Amino acid sequence: MARKKGRDISGWLIVDKPAGMTSTSVVNKVRWALAAKKAGHAGTLDPEATGVLAVALGEATKTVPYITDAMKAYRFVVRLGQATNTDDAEGETLRESAERPSDAEIKEALHQFVGDIQQVPPQFSAVKVDGERAYKRARDGEEMELSARPLFVESLIMLERIDADHVELEMVCGKGGYVRSIARDLGEALGCHGHVLRLRRVWSGPFEASDGISVEEIDALAKTPELDEKLLPLQVGLADLPELRCTPEGAARLRNGNPGMVIPGEAEYGDEAWASFEGKPVAVGIFKAGELHPNRVFNLD
Known part of the structure; x- marks a missing residue:
């Protein structure tokens, strides 16, 4: 089997993704620009969405689950009065309404989407139905009964009532949230329909959009x-x-995938933690009785 070409480079590049570009395209550009052997991203953004796309290189790809599981914040504009088949502005309009809620009605309706909720993904989404992506079936005109999924929403607030047809919201939520579903369900709760007009991920775990590099900068600084x-x-x-x-000794054992001795710190018995040696990450695992039992080992030499 041919070996992958590229550099063994590890770390994170935080990109402020532009509208009109897929998350996969951004990852491919980063991999090219850094001549990296391995790259991946922590959480897909829809092509028309902007904001934080955290791209992991090399050994950092082993830490992607910790970012996808982290809390995230989105700012988005909901277009009131229209439902689309994609739940965003890219789709075909299915239903329209002349009804428009007041600011007070919007704020009151937002409460039902906070906390532990059940959310049905959009028809055009990457969830699998009988082994096939839902969006592929939706493109063929099939309408599916998608199962509701749990989502934790820490907060959902109204930032601005732009005009009668548009409201800007901010949501902080856990893993697996679909902003398009929030817009759709909010519109239904208000009796006026709704879809996402614009969407931006402002932060994801420790990463901020304001710290992200643009695609234009990546091109300019490539190689x-x-x-x-x-x-x-x-x-x-x-x-x-x-x-x-x-x-x-503990570092040597951990690098071989064996439990290794660690110096007690803030972790308690049974906690997931990461071990470092001379400033470099060695492994992630479960802390038990003075040892870390690894489930991910990093090769940074």
Whole structure:
């Protein structure tokens, strides 16, 4: 089997994704610009959405689940009065209404979408139905009965009533949230229909859109040391886990996939934590009786 070409480079590049570009296209551009052997992203954004797209390089791809599981914040504009088949502005209009809720009615309706809720994904989404992506079936004109999924919404607030037809909202939520479903269901709750007009992910876990690099900058700095300097270290993706330092012997054992001795810190028995040695991440695992039992090992040498 042919070996993948590219550099063994590890870390995170935070991109402020533009509208009109798929998340996969952004990852491919980053991989090319850094001549990286391996890259992936932590949480897909719809093509027309903007904001934080955290791209993991090399060994940092092993920490992607900790970012996809982290809390995220979105700012989005809901177009009131219209339902579309995609629940955003890219789709065909299915239903229209002349009804328009007051600001007070919108704020009151938002309460039902906060906390532990059940959310039905959009018809045009990546969830699988009998082994096939829902959006592929939807493109063929099939209407599916998609199962509701649990979602934790920490907050959902109205930022601005732009005009009678448009309202800007901000949502902080956990893993698996569909902003398009929130807009759709809010419109139905208000009796006027609704869909997402614009969407921006403002932060995801430890990563902020304001710190992101643009695609234009990536092109300008491609294959230069200046782009390498934009990389954040792998351990930034482990910000929600406690760090435990390990002994030289412990580091050697952990690198071989065996439980290794660590110096007690903030982690308690049974906690997931990450171990470091001489400032470098070594492994992620479960802390038990003075040892870390690894489930992910990093090769940063």
